[in-house]
Structure formats: structure tokens, C-alpha cells
Amino acid sequence: MNSLLDRIRVLDLTDDRGFLCGRILAEMGADVIKVEKPGGDPARNIGSFYHDENDPEKNLNWFAYNLNKRGITLDIASNDGWTIFLKLIKKSDIVIESFPAGYMQQMGLDYVVLKAMNPRIIMTSITPFGQTGPYRDFAASDIVVQAMSGYLHLCGDPGHPPVRISIPQAYLHACGEAAIATMMALYHRESSGEGQYVDVSAQQSIVRNTVNAVPLWLTYGEILERSGAFRVGLGKNLRARQTWACKDGFVNFLFVGGILASVAGSSGLTDWLEEEGISTDYKNRLKDFDISKFTQEEWEQMEAPVVKLFMKYTKQELFDEGNKRRVSICPVHSPEEVVNYPQLEARGFWTEIRHEELGAAIKYPGSCIRSTAMPAGQLRRAPLIGEHNVDVYHGELGLSEDEIARLKQLKII
DSSP states (O other), rough: OOOOTTOOEEOOOOOOTTHHHHHHHHHHTOOEEEOOTTTOOGGGGGBBBBBOOOOOOGGHHHHHHTTTOEEEETTTHHHHHHHHHHHHTTTOOOOEEEOOOOHHHHHTTTTHHHHHHTTTOOOEEEEEOOSSSSTTTTOHHHHHHHHHHTTTGGSSSSTTTOOSSOOOHHHHHHHHHHHHHHHHEEEEHHHHHHOOOEEEEEHHHHHGGGHHHHHHHHOOOOOOOOOOTTTOOOSTTOOEOOOOEEETEEOOOOOOOOHHHHHHHHHHHHHHHHTTOHHHOOHHHHTTOGGGGGHHHHHHHHHHHHHHTTTTTOOHHHHHHHHHHOOOOOOOOOOOOHTHHHHHHTTTOEEEETTTTTTTTEEEEEOOOBBBBBBBOOOOOOOOOTHHHHIIIITTTOOOOOHHHHHHTTTTT
């Protein structure tokens, strides 16, 4: 075995809403074949671009989410394309797709048809709201899914409208759930011999990520509101700061007491404040600590000395000193700092991949998974348009060069 998913083939029919699912499976060693429309997937035009050159073959978004995949072009809506796709199904283990609900059935390529061709096939669909229910036919962008899942309601500062997270998140969560569910279906197939259909709703995947917002409403009838740099839900109407300004940016720290004081570092912080001459009354405040009895004014009085302390130091200084004192202070890193972070560097997380077509190498984040059954391997850059057509159609399906030329002329591949 060369990887966790050695000898597993995946046909990836997704658009940008599903790319990450295929990338995750590819990182675990599956042979993921990205199937594009002839001429290239429209997602290749989503910015940004390498050196700002507006070229679908230089699309950084495509590079990022289609790493480690092979690529072919195929019009599955054509008669010849439909027939070729079914031939590929016979040689595959998994199909992932993100078409609108019901589209694959309209094409005559739904799970019933695929299962008849290959009883072991696993088909995973990623849609905004799932394959059933009154919203199944509704289209939804990333921000729509975030809004309709309740997630957007929690993002932003109190007293202000909700804000969208800068990088699209909803379908990335859906892709993660889809990859997990597909792996579970694969595990089941290995013991039963049967494939299955996996239906992933992006909305449901994000509802799961609202964490305590839903149970808080169901339990107490309380709606969790936007809290910005603060944490809410700890005490009645109490806002506890957890993102703090420092000398060169921000750090994350949550002040707690009671039996958790020593674990979270509140005890060590007390000694630190006393040594700095900023405050000497924290020890008394930690006695009989009951967060439910604090008023907002009392809590802010506790936070004020910490604000002064943190502003005296940089992120790294706070992190280093916090470790010495067993105080849980975490720096808020920028993308530049993440790329240069020594822990990631030490684990060989970043990998440079050569792009011969660009005449350059690009640094990529590698797999977050390590296993004794999956030694670190060379990453494959994302495929060019139709890059592996000959390998797949001639080398694996046995189509002649003349047939491939005919299909290309007819824009079927």
C-alpha cells in the first residue's frame, strides 16, 4: 500500500463548490480525475491569477483546490460523452458531483443508473440544501448558505449588521463533510461489497458549525448574538473579551476562574500582573469565582489590567512568556506569519511544486494528515485543460487516436 486510498479511483464532476472534497481524497492517495467541460471549467476564471495574468491556465484558485488531481475534458450531456462516462464508471470507485439537485437524473446518470453499471460505485452529491425538501431546487451562493444556516447571524460586532467572512466558507465545510461521508461509505463497501449514495447539504453542514447557538436557544430560549472580539453565553448577558490588542497585533486569551483558573492560566496571570505592578487584587477575585454572578461592569474591571499588560508586549513575547507561566495566550497570525511559522516548517508542511508551464515553483500547503500507511509523497500540481485525455481515453479506455481526434473536433472532449 502506497497510500490510504491506494488503487481507489474518483471521478470529480464538481465545480468550485465541491473542489475541496476531491482534493482531500487525492491527498489521501486516491486517483482523482477532474472532469471538465471541453475548453475548461468555468471556475478557472475565478480570480486571482498568477502574476495577475488573466489566463484560465494560471488560475491560483484552481491550483489550490485541484492539487494532486489528474484532468480530462468531457461533455457528459452529449450521447458519446454519456457513453464514455459510463465506461469510466465501470473502472471507478467514487463519483462526486455538485450539480443542481436532479441534474444527474436528467442526464440519465443518477445513482440508479451508475449502480446498474457498477454495484460497488459510491456517488456523493454536494448541493446547497440537499436532494429533498422544499428548498432542494433553490440555488445558493456561499453567503446565502451562511445566512440561511444561522452562521452569518453570529459574525460581526454587537450593534452592527452581520458581516461575511472574507474567504468563502460554506461549501468548504460541505466538502469536508462530503469527504468524511464518502470515506465512511467506502469503509462500508469494503465489508459489504455494496456502494451507496451520499447526499450532502451545505446548509446542514454549516448549521453544525453554529455549535452552541442552537442548543442555547432550545435550552434557555436565548438567542446568541454577534459578539465580535468577545465571547458570550458564559453568564447571563455577559461579554468576555477573548481577542486582545497587543504591541504589534492581537492575541487570544479567555479569562476564567474557579477550578479552571490553573488550567487556563488565570493563576499565572495573577502573579504576572503583580510582578508588573499593574494589579494586586486578582487573587481575591479568583476566590469563590462564579461567572453567573458577575455584572458586565465588574467583568470589565477585571479585564482592564490585562489590557494594560498585553499592550506592553508583542505577540511573540506574550506567547513565550505565557508558556513559561502556563498562561494560555495565543498569537493571532497573519497569512505571512503562518507561512513562516517554525512549527509548520519543522513538520515539512509547505511544499514547493514545479509548474513547468510557468517556469516557476509555487509553495503549497501540504496534507494535514500523516499516517504510517501513507508516506509523504510528491505533490502533483493541478491539471491543465485536458492534460490527461490521452492517458485516460487511449491508455485506459483503449480509444484510437483517430477516435480521440474526432471527439475533440466535435467538442465532446
